[in-house]
Amino acid sequence: MSARNRVRGLAKLLPEWAWNxxxxxxxxxxxxxxxxxxxxxxxxxxxxxxDYDVNTYLEKKxxxxxxxxxxxxxxxxxxxxxxxxxxxxxxxxxSHYGIHPLVLEDILSVGQRAKMDEIDNVIFCLLPMLYYxxxxxxxxxxQVSIVLGRNFVISFQEDAKRDVFDPxxxxxxxxxxxxxxxxxxxxxxxxxxxxxxxxxHVIDKINERIERLEDTLILQKERGAxxxxxxxxxxxxxxxxxxxxxxxxxNGFLFSENALLDERHDKYYKxxxxxxxxxxxxxxxxxxxxxxxxxxSMSQINLRMNEVMKVFTLLATLMAPATVIGGIFGMNFxxxxxxxQTQGFYITVAIMLIVPLIMVIWFKRKGWF
Numbered sequence: 339m340s341a342r343n344r345v346r347g348l349a350k351l352l353p354e355w356a357w358n359x360x361x362x363x364x365x366x367x368x369x370x371x372x373x374x375x376x377x378x379x380x381x382x383x384x385x386x387x388x389d390y391d392v393n394t395y396l397e398k399k400x401x402x403x404x405x406x407x408x409x410x411x412x413x414x415x416x417x418x419x420x421x422x423x424x425x426x427x428x429x430x431x432x433s434h435y436g437i438h439p440l441v442l443e444d445i446l447s448v449g450q451r452a453k454m455d456e457i458d459n460v461i462f463c464l465l466p467m468l469y470y471x472x473x474x475x476x477x478x479x480x481q482v483s484i485v486l487g488r489n490f491v492i493s494f495q496e497d498a499k500r501d502v503f504d505p506x507x508x509x510x511x512x513x514x515x516x517x518x519x520x521x522x523x524x525x526x527x528x529x530x531x532x533x534x535x536x537x538x539h540v541i542d543k544i545n546e547r548i549e550r551l552e553d554t555l556i557l558q559k560e561r562g563a564x565x566x567x568x569x570x571x572x573x574x575x576x577x578x579x580x581x582x583x584x585x586x587x588x589n590g591f592l593f594s595e596n597a598l599l600d601e602r603h604d605k606y607y608k609x610x611x612x613x614x615x616x617x618x619x620x621x622x623x624x625x626x627x628x629x630x631x632x633x634x635s636m637s638q639i640n641l642r643m644n645e646v647m648k649v650f651t652l653l654a655t656l657m658a659p660a661t662v663i664g665g666i667f668g669m670n671f672x673x674x675x676x677x678x679q680t681q682g683f684y685i686t687v688a689i690m691l692i693v694p695l696i697m698v699i700w701f702k703r704k705g706w707f
Contacts (some may be wrong), residue, residue, distance in 0.1 A: 381422040383428065385399070385400035385401075385402070385419075386398070386421070386449070387416060388417040391414040397511075403431040410490065412489075416491070418474065420492065423495075428442065429442060436460070440457060441457055444464055453586070459487060460485050463484050463486075463591075466481060468537055472566040476573065477576060479576070480497050482501075490522060502535075506532055519625055527591075530610060534617065541577070544570070544574060545571060552627075555635060563631070563635040571632075575592060592611065651653070652701070659691070663693075
């Protein structure tokens with residue numbers, strides 16, 4: 339079996355080991371001065387519209403951004419979900435819906451921190467969507483942008499293959515749900531709340547890894563602990579960096595006096611604030627737990643080293659009398675006790691064995707090992 343296959347096999351057994359330094363996520367992923375900061379112009383955007391009111395509901399896949407234009411004045415609540423961000427397409431869509439160029443720049447930029455802005459006639463928020471990859475043990479992030487306008491919400495996602503909005507879609511289909519009876523800002527709240535709630539799934543996965551690693555460390559069955567702890571610590575730092583600013587985003591909605599926000603919905607944003615605060619506390623606890631695991635691992639390494647040194651010291655101490663006796667009887671003098679006796683050699687060897695045996699008994703009674 340080749341070395342590469344052995345590494346892959348180990349990665350399947352222990353996802354924490356599936357670490358490729360060439361694919362390591364950078365700690366500073368956003369740089370506004372970087373020329374390649376924007377999106378890939380070759381990405382194909384996928385448009386899905388959800389147009390509804392109390393009595394009617396429409397869900398439809400649209401062929402291009404131009405097909406989204408009529409829903410600006412549909413007289414209903416419209417949610418346009420855009421998967422895959424094609425720069426030219428997004429520019430045209432944002433231009434038609436009156437979205438400021440600064441907001442457009444934020445939508446198309448990569449790796450930004452969560453934030454909330456009120457520009458012209460829309461409210462813009464940007465936050466990360468987190469996924470846990472069970473195959474590699476890595477936390478993957480996707481930047482989601484949400485634009486709230488008069489009777490419409492537009493969400494922009496990077497990946498067309500996955501999101502966490504299925505619960506919101508199911509509630510929109512239900513005629514008796516609150517979303518069908520509220521304005522567009524309640525839909526915006528629902529999207530943010532769903533994203534925040536999804537953080538706890540990732541946090542639970544990280545917690546399982548920490549507990550599993552802690553158990554193996556306590557049982558002293560872990561040899562590659564420092565590598566796994568390093569990987570875990572990096573993942574936790576990335577989670578913390580991603581979700582920590584979301585608290586300021588939610589506070590932005592709570593303290594805003596924008597006419598697009600209904601005061602009746604403040605209590606829902608307070609609930610989201612409670613959730614994101616709790617998520618941040620969990621991440622902080624995990625960071626402290628990982629640091630404690632690192633200290634525990636280092637302590638165990640030092641303990642094993644001390645055990646080895648104790649064995650070597652004990653062996654050297656026990657051999658010391660034999661060395662001294664052998665040295666005495668090996669001196670070049672004419673008169674040496676037992677030198678000319680037939681049993682002299684055996685008596686000397688017996689003394690060399692008896693003295694260390696007496697030392698072992700004495701050490702044992704002292705409790706030194």
